[in-house]
Amino acid sequence: MNENIENSQRTPFHEIDLIKLAKQYGTPLYIYDSEKMKDQFQKLKNSFLDIQKLTINYACKANTNLNILKFLKKMGCGLDTVSIQEIKIGLKAGFLPDEIIFTPNGVSIKEVKNAVELGVRIHLDNLSILEQFGEYFPHHSIGIRINPHVMAGGNSKISVGHIDSKFGISYYQIPHMNQILKNTGLKIEGLHMHTGSDISEIQSFINGAKVLLRIAKDFPNLDYIDFGSGFKVPYQKKDDQTDLTLLSKYITELFQHFCKNYGKIITLIFEPGKFLVSESGCFLVSVNVIKHTVSTIFAGIDSGFNHFIRPMFYNAYHHIENISNPKGRFRFYNVVGYICESDNFGLNRKISEIREGDILCIQNAGAYCFSMSSNYNSRYRPSEVMMIDGKDFLIRKRESMTDLLRNIVEIQI
Template sequence: MNELRDKNFQFHKEYLIKLTKKYGTPLYIYDSYKMKKQYIKMKNSFSGIENLIINYACKANTNLNILKFFQKLGSGLDAVSIQEVELGLKAGFHPKKIIFTPNCVSFQEITKAVDFGVRINLDNLSVLEQFGECHPNYSIGIRINPHIMAGGNSKISVGHIDSKFGISYCQIPHIKRILKNTGIKIEGFHMHTGSDISDIKSFLEGAKILFRVAIDFPDISYINFGSGFKVSYKKNDVITDLTVLNHYLTEEFKDFCKSYGSRQPINLIFEPGKFLVSESGYFLVNVNVIKHTTSTVFAGVDSGFNHFLRPMFYNAYHYIENISNPNGRFRFYTVVGYICESDTFGLNRKIQEIREGDILCMKNAGAYCFSMSSNYNSRYRPSEVLIFQEKDFLIRKRETMQDLIRNIVEIHI
């Protein structure tokens, strides 16, 4: 199609290699075109809901430029720490377009969120009672635990009965008692059951629980379903069917609004993170070594779980392609990093023949990749580049030794 993209709007391999020569490796690249496309797709998928709000779950990728990009699109923000709240304000989000949903944080952090004027979801009876005593005139939302096991694996399932997140829907009488004792007002209800959910039954089951809970509370202004939509990680992968979800959820929501009979419109909120940014991201690494053992051919690259933790932490699959040798014959490799422990990006993968010096591209690197990076083994974190209006912009510089020691206080020993 042009210098950057093919007919499917994917970046040409030559263009990606060009960026590695300009910025070095390892390198994160984000495609703003794909982010916008996903945002519009979600808006269109739920077009039957008049009062739809989409909040970007910024824990997926907190680069300030990406936050600014979604703010310009009209998105709100889902924040889970006071630092994310501050980043959101710095990115230009109005305080009332930020929803702060913390878990196990100090009460001082929640008080700071009150000072910032953002919306707050609470998920603990004790904290709710403290909040009602200290801030009785500040309306808040409640995060409900619906007792639903959902998500791609147990580590990203957060709505089951033993989860630390949310107030059990069986504890609604406790919530009502606290409201009566403190006078605090509830403006909405929130739920998030997990990530990588392909079965829409989980969403619909949770929706029925939220609607059943919310019907007894006057003057709410929103129902918040969080997110968890699954995206494609490989060819013909199963994803969340938003069209089918919309068909059922819209009817359920409209029936609830009719039964609730509110004098004000009730907003339906989604808080996608991975759905909006995962597929926009590319992680490019250089092959340091090819190593043959008695049973395996390793391709060792200039990165590790210090930069890209998901395959090791979640057993997540990320497609790996040799963009330096796209026409090479396929062979089997285990792609590993340079960290001193088990550090495997892909086990026994069928990849175009890999040579030392080749550039490998890992797909779906936009969400929970750089944001979970570290300086383990005293390695520098990589650069980030945003493709915006078909131009490349450096949005985070590669770290240096000075970054590693900046906050060290040396003493005389």
């Protein structure tokens, strides 16, 4: 690791008194800065100003807190959902049904039928469900998720557009798909793809876009093309990220050329999740214990992969800073959690000297962090706080023993 990267990056929350918030709400604690979400939304929107009809749908699986959805709705976002529960949260947040797209994978026809009842737009990504859907809802308008056979993404767990992926209908299967459409009278209103997450190489986007647009020309009644997302955000100061300026140049040119030949202007949709909220979040934890072994110093914190699984699940890097002692001398630490398995937040990290009781700030905690949390080891999930116009608002209470036992049915044994 480049030590200059580790030492020079500083929390984007420098104008927020994080220590005060940690004392006020306790740790572990998620904090989200709404201004960063707003900045990211405007950055993406401004990158595609030459697209006449542009829709940005927030991929809410990244973070489904109702208040974040309400804020992004206010900014002008639509919503990308993958479950009935996400649809219902979106409706409660104020999104209209036609502002929500449901793009499930591997769900039953029962769940898809529930989505129809809720009035949202639907993307289907396999032939079996497509055929069943056509039997229940002939002549209904739907979208199709295409597998473009493009390998992209930061690692194999988030690469979802390759030929062996479980996501999408392979473009080799389009003749079969067309037969189903003919037999059922289903109307295709949009085509969708998503090739992966954390994509810094824009050629992956371009390759996928070319495949989708080549397919789209054979569907004369489309309302939209949905290019998904996967835009990479930096997790380190000099980290690679998606070059939106360059990407927008190529995508805009491709899309405008397509619309000209297609004979009408249709809507272009992007579905960012991590791009909108990842950098807006930080995670505050307290140091329980400093433990020395023969070769390592461990900083044991009051959290674990039950709250923040990305480093363990994806081998993801998250910058860690000691905000209690920012000017202390630097030492190397393994920052670890309190779960009874390997539970590493960062290995061999150069951090200003950590003492028991110090508060550490873990960055890029807005996406796929709380949303992937659990009650493993019967631990409570933490609180969430949102900063709006410089004021802090509690947007999720810390769990209690009542929450852990709420749905247990106790029997006589």
